[in-house]
Amino acid sequence: MAKGRTEIAELGEFGLIDRLTSKFQKSNSSTICGVGDDAAVIEASKDKAVVVSTDSMLEGVDFDLTYFPPKHLGYKVVTKGISDVVAMNAVPEQITLALGISSKISVEFLDDFYAGVEFACKEAGVDLVGGDTSASVTGFVVNITAVGRAKKSEISYRSGAKEHDLICLTGDLGASYMGLRLLERERYVLQGIDNPQPQFEGHEYLLERYLKPRARYDLIKSLRKEGIVPTSMIDVTDGLASEVLQICKSSKCGARIYLERIPLAQQTTRLAEEMNIDPVIAALNGGEDYELIFTVPLEKREEIIKLGCIDIIGHITAEGTGAYLVTPDGNDITLQAQGFTPKQ
């Protein structure tokens, strides 16, 4: 090429997306929200919107078929897709799947994969409405598009957090990352052994969180019942640090997260200690938890506590104050997101 060559790692994922999409101008009045949130928001009628999100999962990057049962993979793909719709405070209703199928994939593999898709769809009340099947010369590639609906007034963007808002979190973090580390460890230890017997006892929760995570559409229903609309919301795919920074960037604010309030499951802490990993790092940078981080005004505190199973882990601060992790001894550690580098 005559032009210079810039590596993608120099820009990072978000820098890259900004660079590529900044020139695009809007042509349609039905486009309410485009690039830059969990999902796009499109006008359906005067007061209603359709929310659309798209995600890919690539063999060798997002999953390894040596330890990912096809049924679990089907389930997880649905979770990944609908989680983005849920993170807009919309109810997911439809998905489409586009598959790239390599020659090593059999019909029986796809039967199992679709059984997982069907199970997840039924559980979430979502319809599979379309698809595309292509040959792939490389690995198994799955793309999911999820569609959901909400009243326009109910949608939670990343950009609505205000100073003093509470930062809330569903579930616990870091378990999915530790599940992956466990699978990688067992594969490494058992390589070359005939009929390997991996040791998974006592780690079942971690494996489930990695292999078969559930999207938190239950929260959306609870919030609607209580009439609470989060001022901002995002799902945890890249880790707590990255997601909080996304909210800060979009909402033009700072944040303080209290380290001792970050919920960790016992199995997460136990395996992390065994493997000499700081479990908080797993929570901050591990990702793939598919939990929801959302903000609500301070006065909603009692209502949030009443919902149950939600932790208030910090609060939003003024613009320019920065985003920090506050340790129990009162130190402020700057929150940092992990980078993005295409693999070799």
Place this chain on the structure above:
Amino acid sequence: MAKGRTEIAELGEFGLIDRLTSKFQKSNSSTICGVGDDAAVIEASKDKAVVVSTDSMLEGVDFDLTYFPPKHLGYKVVTKGISDVVAMNAVPEQITLALGISSKISVEFLDDFYAGVEFACKEAGVDLVGGDTSASVTGFVVNITAVGRAKKSEISYRSGAKEHDLICLTGDLGASYMGLRLLERERYVLQGIDNPQPQFEGHEYLLERYLKPRARYDLIKSLRKEGIVPTSMIDVTDGLASEVLQICKSSKCGARIYLERIPLAQQTTRLAEEMNIDPVIAALNGGEDYELIFTVPLEKREEIIKLGCIDIIGHITAEGTGAYLVTPDGNDITLQAQGFTPKQ
């Protein structure tokens, strides 16, 4: 695996999709049309629908970067996505892109790719509203989801063709396939030569049709202006034969296509003869023309002719009569679609 192994080629693409999706049940009343048409149809309001379609393009299968300029690839991806929405007689309004990026891809490559996406979006009046960027260990992978809108009463499914309906076609067929064959020939002839100078003079139309095809959204606007709603419609991605058979299957009917009425461009016929290919085979099985095949009642004949640039290539026959290509000397040749086999 303990279970037997069935190769995907044994079922074929459509057999595979039927097998995988037949068990799924509908959960949402907003799902008007699911798997089995060009795009899914979702209720937006009492009389309006949102149409959603998803497609993947994989390096090494759907395109070869040695002769696909990134800008053209960006343009073609948009065409591929919105063409499915157009084939439902809906106006495309939004797209999302999900990219799998391998380490050989530079930021400059992506700049060019997105310049092509932007050009196509502007031309079609479509907004890019979202995306996803992943690392890929293999090749460059692009998934596009396209969203469009229509009144429910305006949507053309594949299933509405009736006996005696006219089969209509926009543009000409086979040029895209001949463009690909030309590119492959020049690559083969010039391999190992420094500074190769491929011979493309006189074939510009074929290259444009393969590298930069345009979706026929112009037809949708013309049809609306005249108040014509096709009884069925499909876009030409797999070749005329496959598409007509799709309509016959969905509409439970037969079809007769008249060989001498299939429009072929001069450049298509000329190169086909030079390469000892029957140009009609290129039209029947080549695909990637992104033209529209649609049916209208017999009494709409004059109105269709008035629209201009549309050929009436045959008509729909009763169920069980079969789908045939009729030669000028009156022979009936059974229409056959090409198979689908994942590449090695």
